[in-house]
Amino acid sequence: MTVAVQVRAISVNYGDVEALRNASITLSEGLVYGLVGMNGSGKSTLMKAIIGLLRPESGSVSIHGKSPVFARKTGAIAYVPQSEDIDGAFPISVSEVVMTGRYGHMGPMRRPRRTDKEAVNAALERVGLLDLAQRPIGQLSGGQKKRVFVARGIAQDATVMLLDEPFAGVDKTSEATITAVLQDLAYEGKCILVSTHDLIALPGLATESVLLRKEVLAQDATDVILRPENLVRAFGMDPLAKQSEHSRKEGEAA
Numbered sequence: 148m149t150v151a152v153q154v155r156a157i158s159v160n161y162g163d164v165e166a167l168r169n170a171s172i173t174l175s176e177g178l179v180y181g182l183v184g185m186n187g188s189g190k191s192t193l194m195k196a197i198i199g200l201l202r203p204e205s206g207s208v209s210i211h212g213k214s215p216v217f218a219r220k221t222g223a224i225a226y227v228p229q230s231e232d233i234d235g236a237f238p239i240s241v242s243e244v245v246m247t248g249r250y251g252h253m254g255p256m257r258r259p260r261r262t263d264k265e266a267v268n269a270a271l272e273r274v275g276l277l278d279l280a281q282r283p284i285g286q287l288s289g290g291q292k293k294r295v296f297v298a299r300g301i302a303q304d305a306t307v308m309l310l311d312e313p314f315a316g317v318d319k320t321s322e323a324t325i326t327a328v329l330q331d332l333a334y335e336g337k338c339i340l341v342s343t344h345d346l347i348a349l350p351g352l353a354t355e356s357v358l359l360r361k362e363v364l365a366q367d368a369t370d371v372i373l374r375p376e377n378l379v380r381a382f383g384m385d386p387l388a389k390q391s392e393h394s395r396k397e398g399e400a401a
């Protein structure tokens with residue numbers, strides 16, 4: 148398998164706060180990877196270092212052998228952040244947001260050509276939002292907005308896509324649509340990294356996963372990552388056992 152992202156022994160501090168220590172991961176084309184760890188374990192920081200939004204104090208990141216900043220400028224890497232500030236009053240439409248993913252393909256005047264418009268429509272169709280193309284983005288639900296940002300990454304035709312908690316606060320339809328689209332993109336050869344707190348849904352999403360607690364505790368097949376001994380190392384307890392106990396008690400009470 149061709150390596151898409153290579154993170155070698157990076158460390159990141161925010162002032163006195165150590166966010167990442169000596170973290171290394173290798174991500175290949177054609178797979179969806181899960182990124183799991185408790186709140187504050189460094190998931191967003193790792194993504195920001197991969198996309199080149201922050202520079203590690205030590206270690207290195209390469210995307211297809213090039214720097215993250217180069218990959219971002221050429222549109223090879225797309226990032227869907229945890230929350231994107233969109234001013235509800237700002238009248239930018241859904242298709243205009245997705246069109247920003249095409250900027251790397253356009254000339255300096257950023258005038259969309261037919262191929263750009265076709266790419267935007269195809270991306271919106273894939274996430275099931277073509278009917279809402281002309282709606283102001285501020286009028287969409289949280290889950291629909293997430294789908295718009297996934298569509299922007301698709302329109303960009305990035306080879307690497309990073310998504311920071313795309314399922315947080317998202318409706319079931321959007322979650323199912325995003326999961327299916329990410330798996331199709333991986334099948335087409337893209338490399339996808341998704342951070343999530345939903346450990347129950349993880350096996351249905353990601354072939355491999357990375358377990359983070361400031362350091363990379365493990366990178367392995369998702370079913371190995373979800374073994375109790377690994378979860379206890381990452382979370383200090385087994386959240387899956389807790390969740391199943393909770394649903395058993397709910398079942399008994401019903």
Ligand SMILES: Nc1ncnc2c1ncn2[C@@H]1O[C@H](COP(=O)(O)OP(=O)(O)OP(=O)(O)O)[C@@H](O)[C@H]1O
Binds near residue numbers: 187188190
């Ligand atoms: N801009 C910042 N300034 C100072 N500390 C920060 C900053 N961003 C993150 N941190 C700290 O760095 C550590 C890692 O944060 P990060 O956001 O990467 O974790 P996370 O795993 O994404 O968390 P969550 O699951 O809650 O989103 C935390 O201790 C956090 O408080």
